[in-house]
Amino acid sequence: MKAKKSAQGPPRWMTRFIEWACAPHLREEVLGDLLERYILWVEQWGELKARRRYWREVLAYMRPSISKRQAEKYPTPATMEMLQNYVKIAWRNLLANKAFSIINILGLAIGLASFMLIAVFVYNELSYDKYPSDANHIYRVNISVIGNGDVAIYPNVDAAVGNGILNAFPEAKESTRLLPASDYVQYKNNQFKEAHLAFADSNFLQLFSIPLIEGYDRDALVAPNSIVLSKAFAIKYFGNEDPLGKSIAIGTNKTAYKVTGLFEKVPDNSHFHFDAFLSLSTHHSINPTWSNVGFYTYIKLTDKADPKKLEAKFPQLVAKYVVPEVQRDMGISLAEAQKSVDTFRFLLQPLTAIHLYSDTKYELEPNGDIQYVVIFLILALFILLLACVNFTNLSTAQAAKRSREVGVRKVMGSVKKQLIIQFLTESVLLTSFAMICAYLLVFLLLPFFNQLANRQIGFSFFLNYQAILTVFLVSFLSGILAGIYPAFFLSSFSIIKTLKGSLFTKSPQNKPLHSSLIVFQFSISTVLLIATIVVYKQLYYMQNKKLGYDKDQVIALPDTRLLGTNQLAFKEQLLQDSRVIAASNSRYFPGGEMMDGTQIHPKNETSNGVEIHANIFHIDYDYLRTLGIPIIQGRNFSKDFPSDSISGVLINESAVRELGWTGLNPIGRSVVKSGQQEFKVIGVTKDFNYVSVKQKVAPLMMVLGRNFGGIVLKIKTTDVNGFLGDLKKQWDSFNPNGPLEYSFLDDKFATFYASEQRVQTLFSVFALLAVVIASLGLFALSAFVIEQRKKEIGIRKVMGASVPGIVQLLIQDFVKLVLISIVIATPLAWYAMNRWLQGFAYRIDIEWWMFTLAGLLAIGIALLTVSFQSIKAALMNPVSSLRSE
Amino acid sequence: MRRSDLGEFEEVVLLAVAALSPKAYSVVIAEELERETGNTVSTGAVHAALQRLEQKGYVSSFLGEATAERGGRRKRLFTVSALGGKILQEVRAVRNRLWERIDSHLLLDWQ
Numbered sequence: 002m003k004a005k006k007s008a009q010g011p012p013r014w015m016t017r018f019i020e021w022a023c024a025p026h027l028r029e030e031v032l033g034d035l036l037e038r039y040i041l042w043v044e045q046w047g048e049l050k051a052r053r054r055y056w057r058e059v060l061a062y063m064r065p066s067i068s069k070r071q072a073e074k075y076p077t078p079a080t081m082e083m084l085q086n087y088v089k090i091a092w093r094n095l096l097a098n099k100a101f102s103i104i105n106i107l108g109l110a111i112g113l114a115s116f117m118l119i120a121v122f123v124y125n126e127l128s129y130d131k132y133p134s135d136a137n138h139i140y141r142v143n144i145s146v147i148g149n150g151d152v153a154i155y156p157n158v159d160a161a162v163g164n165g166i167l168n169a170f171p172e173a174k175e176s177t178r179l180l181p182a183s184d185y186v187q188y189k190n191n192q193f194k195e196a197h198l199a200f201a202d203s204n205f206l207q208l209f210s211i212p213l214i215e216g217y218d219r220d221a222l223v224a225p226n227s228i229v230l231s232k233a234f235a236i237k238y239f240g241n242e243d244p245l246g247k248s249i250a251i252g253t254n255k256t257a258y259k260v261t262g263l264f265e266k267v268p269d270n271s272h273f274h275f276d277a278f279l280s281l282s283t284h285h286s287i288n289p290t291w292s293n294v295g296f297y298t299y300i301k302l303t304d305k306a307d308p309k310k311l312e313a314k315f316p317q318l319v320a321k322y323v324v325p326e327v328q329r330d331m332g333i334s335l336a337e338a339q340k341s342v343d344t345f346r347f348l349l350q351p352l353t354a355i356h357l358y359s360d361t362k363y364e365l366e367p368n369g370d371i372q373y374v375v376i377f378l379i380l381a382l383f384i385l386l387l388a389c390v391n392f393t394n395l396s397t398a399q400a401a402k403r404s405r406e407v408g409v410r411k412v413m414g415s416v417k418k419q420l421i422i423q424f425l426t427e428s429v430l431l432t433s434f435a436m437i438c439a440y441l442l443v444f445l446l447l448p449f450f451n452q453l454a455n456r457q458i459g460f461s462f463f464l465n466y467q468a469i470l471t472v473f474l475v476s477f478l479s480g481i482l483a484g485i486y487p488a489f490f491l492s493s494f495s496i497i498k499t500l501k502g503s504l505f506t507k508s509p510q511n512k513p514l515h516s517s518l519i520v521f522q523f524s525i526s527t528v529l530l531i532a533t534i535v536v537y538k539q540l541y542y543m544q545n546k547k548l549g550y551d552k553d554q555v556i557a558l559p560d561t562r563l564l565g566t567n568q569l570a571f572k573e574q575l576l577q578d579s580r581v582i583a584a585s586n587s588r589y590f591p592g593g594e595m596m597d598g599t600q601i602h603p604k605n606e607t608s609n610g611v612e613i614h615a616n617i618f619h620i621d622y623d624y625l626r627t628l629g630i631p632i633i634q635g636r637n638f639s640k641d642f643p644s645d646s647i648s649g650v651l652i653n654e655s656a657v658r659e660l661g662w663t664g665l666n667p668i669g670r671s672v673v674k675s676g677q678q679e680f681k682v683i684g685v686t687k688d689f690n691y692v693s694v695k696q697k698v699a700p701l702m703m704v705l706g707r708n709f710g711g712i713v714l715k716i717k718t719t720d721v722n723g724f725l726g727d728l729k730k731q732w733d734s735f736n737p738n739g740p741l742e743y744s745f746l747d748d749k750f751a752t753f754y755a756s757e758q759r760v761q762t763l764f765s766v767f768a769l770l771a772v773v774i775a776s777l778g779l780f781a782l783s784a785f786v787i788e789q790r791k792k793e794i795g796i797r798k799v800m801g802a803s804v805p806g807i808v809q810l811l812i813q814d815f816v817k818l819v820l821i822s823i824v825i826a827t828p829l830a831w832y833a834m835n836r837w838l839q840g841f842a843y844r845i846d847i848e849w850w851m852f853t854l855a856g857l858l859a860i861g862i863a864l865l866t867v868s869f870q871s872i873k874a875a876l877m878n879p880v881s882s883l884r885s886e
Numbered sequence: 887m888r889r890s891d892l893g894e895f896e897e898v899v900l901l902a903v904a905a906l907s908p909k910a911y912s913v914v915i916a917e918e919l920e921r922e923t924g925n926t927v928s929t930g931a932v933h934a935a936l937q938r939l940e941q942k943g944y945v946s947s948f949l950g951e952a953t954a955e956r957g958g959r960r961k962r963l964f965t966v967s968a969l970g971g972k973i974l975q976e977v978r979a980v981r982n983r984l985w986e987r988i989d990s991h992l993l994l995d996w997q
Contacts, residue, residue, distance in 0.1 A: 029959045030912075030933075031933065033956035033961055034912050034956075036955070061928035061931055062929075062930035067930070067933070067934070
């Protein structure tokens with residue numbers, strides 16, 4: 002009857018709660034009391050009220066005297082004492098198995114060191130542009146221009162845009178502009194060409210929180226012709242003199258700029274690094290325009306402003322300012338010009354995202370890439386994991402040796418928890434040693450790494466408490482990670498079996514685990530090997546791709562404008578030299594910085610109203626010959642046709658394609674350049690890569706004239722240095738305004754691939770590390786396994802087995818595992834590398850031999866590691882292994 | 887002997903243990919006190935008081951038999967120890983002495 006009445010029973014979760022909260026030794030009586038009373042209440046008042054009171058009843062039990070756990074009946078030794086014992090045993094174990102300990106520590110140290118280095122690299126990448134005090138509210142104004150299905154993003158805008166936004170929208174608090182420049186700088190007898198100059202608005206330095214160490218921040222860049230120098234720059238020109246207030250000459254016409262301030266330097270983690278800032282007010286224009294590009298413009302928004310919402314309002318500005326300009330410049334109807342509201346978009350890019358997420362063609366400096374940051378982070382973790390795997394593998398392999406110890410400890414009263422802690426102590430101790438070694442490694446490798454990754458990171462970075470704490474935490478965690486499986490595995494042995502010694506008679510080790518861990522290690526190593534091969538091939542391909550012109554022994558002189566009117570004479574004189582094959586007056590050359598561009602469209606074509614963006618090279622008659630650019634249709638510019646210099650144009654194959662002339666004869670057709678200027682196509686050149694091979698060859702038009710200011714030389718000599726010496730002499734004989742600047746085209750091109758080069762080197766290093774760690778593990782494991790099978794080998798030999806037979810027997814297990822790894826690694830690597838290659842316009846195909854090569858390498862390495870041990874074991878005299886027993 | 891050791895609630899619980907002996911455990915004590923005082927008395931409070939009394943040595947306890955209404959769990963039965971008895975008597979003596987000194991007129995007024 003009673004049972005029926007309380008069918009529902011007291012609220013179960015309350016009961017469970019009190020069961021949890023109550024100390025174990027009080028549980029029985031407390032729960033009993035509660036239930037008994039509950040049943041009494043049910044009889045008295047019924048279920049509902051009883052349940053309600055049950056609540057209060059349970060709460061009444063919430064007191065310390067109930068929840069306080071009873072002390073253990075048999076007190077354990079103080080934790081510290083036990084820990085001391087663990088450390089002592091761990092230490093003895095390390096000493097007892099020196100080879101294993103060294104392999105473990107070495108592997109972990111390499112893992113930790115690479116983790117530290119990569120972590121600092123990643124930290125550094127992520128810290129870019131966070132130094133301004135309001136970094137989170139600063140945005141760069143980008144433009145995206147949609148044309149012909151393509152979206153071109155420019156990181157810079159026209160002069161009027163910044164102020165325009167500021168005036169139109171209250172969300173914008175401040176705006177500033179930057180105009181990079183490169184020019185000659187002279188003070189007294191010191192004259193150099195400086196590549197890192199920039200004109201900046203007067204509020205630029207404050208907005209970016211770049212403090213002046215001398216001079217007054219607010220005034221420094223206000224007056225026209227003012228200049229603010231970095232400390233290093235000042236020392237370069239002024240030495241010990243105080244530069245403040247002095248004049249410095251800039252440009253070929255030696256305009257005087259007054260030094261109004263000094264700053265320490267632009268922080269390393271900035272997306273620009275200028276040596277000097279010049280006042281932008283020098284270039285004051287009365288009517289700044291909206292529709293061009295060139296000024297890097299930064300806007301500071303108010304704290305509450307939403308950049309997305311603000312961005313959505315920008316088309317108003319386009320309609321108001323850009324459209325009339327387009328209409329005027331292009332001479333088109335208003336309706337036609339209205340289109341630009343859709344195609345011309347101002348965008349806001351957070352300052353802190355520029356370094357990792359912006360990859361336009363016109364960045365101030367090559368940026369980082371979030372992809373690589375992620376890839377390297379993953380790599381670091383994997384390498385650390387590989388090292389942890391070694392530990393796991395080796396310590397479970399040694400289980401047989403430790404099993405007696407476990408048995409004895411259990412007999413003496415050790416419980417499982419204590420054994421787990423003991424083994425974890427061991428692995429953590431090991432990782433602590435590894436951590437110390439890792440610090441040592443980092444200290445040794447840092448200069449190398451800095452060079453590799455193009456950073457300036459001091460060792461002191463690793464010595465601040467956050468870094469030490471992080472490294473310590475990571476070491477500790479990897480210690481736990483490495484030790485957790487062996488700890489549970491070892492502590493789970495049953496006492497009787499371990500003491501009888503019957504635990505491992507059948508299987509001396511945990512085979513499936515070891516096998517899968519080895520497969521894991523070798524899969525990662527193989528993926529890295531494949532990646533290294535693919536990256537290397539792609540890089541090799543880019544550097545050696547036929548560029549469509551001859552870049553060997555071509556010298557570009559970008560600044561012959563210093564010669565003034567003597568440029569032609571200089572060129573003629575150079576041509577007298579037998580070593581000079583050809584020379585051309587032009588500042589435009591492949592890989593150079595000069596680039597002019599415009600929108601063009603075919604004239605009088607009813608079929609399509611295509612308008613494409615074309616780059617422009619201003620050249621002379623000798624240009625194509627100097628660079629060896631072949632003409633595939635029509636003819637080169639010729640003095641026989643005087644009209645060439647007014648309206649003749651050479652275009653490349655891309656331009657033909659994009660203008661929609663594929664299959665048609667382009668010769669004699671006309672294109673119209675933005676200002677309604679007409680050009681008649683007289684020839685088509687083969688596509689040549691005038692920018693990095695990473696990008697597709699874009700449409701190009703080459704026109705005569707406006708080409709002075711630079712010279713391109715094709716030479717043929719075995720004594721390049723001798724020629725350069727003569728070149729300098731001839732240069733000086735013209736009394737130019739500045740020193741000779743020159744660059745070789747092939748060098749210039751090599752710099753395009755600097756970041757890929759870095760990736761390649763880093764990949765190879767990591768692949769190497771992964772392979773080293775994996776083979777260290779394999780080496781130790783095979784040594785151990787062979788040691789275990791010593792007797793078997795002895796018996797086999799006695800029974801007549803041959804040495805090669807035994808070696809094969811020992812090796813084949815491991816080789817099988819490596820083969821499985823290759824099978825696993827191949828699709829992974831194929832997928833990853835295919836994605837990587839998508840980023841290149843001209844790319845290699847991933848071919849089967851790359852996988853084969855990587856696979857052979859992996860097998861070779863595995864064989865090398867295992868066979869030494871195996872051969873040693875197979876050659877051993879069976880007597881020595883069978884004698885004892 | 888520190889008299890202040892015995893709180894009011896503890897005193898009542900101790901008395902109840904004595905009164906219900908030898909079948910005194912927290913549920914019956916709580917029920918009994920509820921009946922006597924008319925106030926709600928939670929088992930938890932009684933349990934805590936009993937714990938304190940046991941710590942002070944006024945009661946001793948042992949686990950009794952398991953019963954069905956307790957879900958097969960045993961109950962902890964309490965008996966008053968000699969020390970506990972002595973304390974109770976002492977408390978009572980103090981009270982009695984004080985009672986006796988109350989003027990009889992006053993007592994009459996209260997009735």
